[in-house]
Amino acid sequence: MATHKKHGNWKPATEAVRGGQMRTPFQETAEPLFLTTGYAYEVPEEAEARFKGAPGYTYARYGNPTTTMFESRMAALEGAPCARATSSGMAAVSAVFFAGLRPGDHVVGAKAMFGACRYVIEDLLGRFGITSTMVEGTDLAAWRKAMRPETKMLFLETPANPTLAIVDMKSVAEIAHEGGARLIVDNAFASPALQRPMDFGADIVIHSTTKYVDGQGRCLGGMILCREDFLNDHLQIFLRNTGPTISPFNSWVHLKSLETLAIRMRAHCENALKVADFLAGRKEVTAVLYPFRPDHPQYALARAQMSGGGGVVTFEVAGGKEAAFRLGRALELIDISNNLGDAKSLITHPATTTHSRLSPEARAELGVSEGMLRLSVGLEDAEDLCADLAQALEAK
Numbered sequence: 024m025a026t027h028k029k030h031g032n033w034k035p036a037t038e039a040v041r042g043g044q045m046r047t048p049f050q051e052t053a054e055p056l057f058l059t060t061g062y063a064y065e066v067p068e069e070a071e072a073r074f075k076g077a078p079g080y081t082y083a084r085y086g087n088p089t090t091t092m093f094e095s096r097m098a099a100l101e102g103a104p105c106a107r108a109t110s111s112g113m114a115a116v117s118a119v120f121f122a123g124l125r126p127g128d129h130v131v132g133a134k135a136m137f138g139a140c141r142y143v144i145e146d147l148l149g150r151f152g153i154t155s156t157m158v159e160g161t162d163l164a165a166w167r168k169a170m171r172p173e174t175k176m177l178f179l180e181t182p183a184n185p186t187l188a189i190v191d192m193k194s195v196a197e198i199a200h201e202g203g204a205r206l207i208v209d210n211a212f213a214s215p216a217l218q219r220p221m222d223f224g225a226d227i228v229i230h231s232t233t234k235y236v237d238g239q240g241r242c243l244g245g246m247i248l249c250r251e252d253f254l255n256d257h258l259q260i261f262l263r264n265t266g267p268t269i270s271p272f273n274s275w276v277h278l279k280s281l282e283t284l285a286i287r288m289r290a291h292c293e294n295a296l297k298v299a300d301f302l303a304g305r306k307e308v309t310a311v312l313y314p315f316r317p318d319h320p321q322y323a324l325a326r327a328q329m330s331g332g333g334g335v336v337t338f339e340v341a342g343g344k345e346a347a348f349r350l351g352r353a354l355e356l357i358d359i360s361n362n363l364g365d366a367k368s369l370i371t372h373p374a375t376t377t378h379s380r381l382s383p384e385a386r387a388e389l390g391v392s393e394g395m396l397r398l399s400v401g402l403e404d405a406e407d408l409c410a411d412l413a414q415a416l417e418a419k
């Protein structure tokens with residue numbers, strides 16, 4: 024097998040369709056799905072050489088050609104030297120921490136993060152003698168103050184779930200590097216089509232490819248993008264021996280999904296902005312958070328870091344939980360679901376779902392109110408979405 028075309032200096036749209044492709048002697052146009060656990064050798068010498076590091080595959084936990092294509096294509100889109108796929112976004116997050124940290128190390132994280140990431144940092148890492156400090160991600164002085172000599176990793180999500188706060192990646196990367204630490208960015212909400220954290224100094228980028236990379240709510244997947252030093256010193260040996268391996272089928276679905284990522288993201292962004300503007304004009308709505316609306320608290324930063332505002336709109340209805348639930352019950356088109364990044368529009372009430380594990384005080388600190396709803400705007404016609412929201416806002 025060989026890469027099928029000489030790799031030129033391709034633009035992202037070309038990489039998304041062609042990057043990383045390998046063809047078998049059948050010369051198939053679409054990327055093949057390799058469902059195999061093992062690989063055979065012509066002679067024992069070949070097995071011996073492979074185990075000494077000669078190119079090729081030995082076992083599915085160590086690698087799969089379909090997964091290699093998915094990794095190469097993601098690396099090209101993120102502008103990253105190395106990429107390793109994992110079974111889920113959380114497998115990617117956990118692997119980065121457990122591979123790269125030792126007892127006595129310290130992690131600084133932005134408070135507004137995916138709930139499971141917070142559990143891994145605060146509860147799990149703590150059990151192994153790794154301490155952490157949570158800061159307000161938009162407060163650069165707080166990041167600086169949290170740094171200690173033993174700080175090894177800084178972790179943030181931008182835009183963050185569910186308030187869509189934008190964190191200044193370049194400044195936090197500088198703080199990390201001054202302290203000899205690595206900056207890790209969870210890029211699930213923006214996807215590489217809208218934001219490339221490594222361009223702003225991030226050392227490691229992680230993804231839940233379950234979300235916008237898949238884009239149709241079908242398969243779990245994750246990705247770790249990093250440089251050779253982290254891969255060789257920490258990650259490779261960890262992944263090989265602990266086995267958070269992605270199914271080749273899921274790799275194949277997500278590899279093919281990358282071909283349409285940029286055009287889907289453009290459509291998500293257009294729809295989300297229309298829905299955000301519509302919501303902002305409604306008397307029942309007390310707040311709208313969308314990174315590409317000029318009233319977003321970090322609008323200028325969002326414009327500097329992202330090429331589109333993303334597909335998620337967060338808003339608050341007057342009347343707290345009761346009003347939020349009433350709206351949910353009345354929706355006829357938009358589904359109630361805590362997933363996001365689907366072609367179908369999905370809405371969730373963070374206080375009672377994704378953020379229900381937090382104390383009311385912790386929720387208040389993050390700005391997650393009882394009347395807040397997070398809407399993952401899909402690819403339906405924006406007029407139909409606004410009409411559904413209008414009738415649901417008016418429901419008694």
Ligand SMILES: *Cc1c(COP(=O)(O)O)cnc(C)c1O
Pocket residue numbers: 111112113114137139140180184209211212230231232233234243244245
């Ligand atoms: C969904 C999500 C994750 C976790 O990914 P899974 O694929 O569900 O394991 C992590 N971070 C963010 C921002 C997410 O949205």
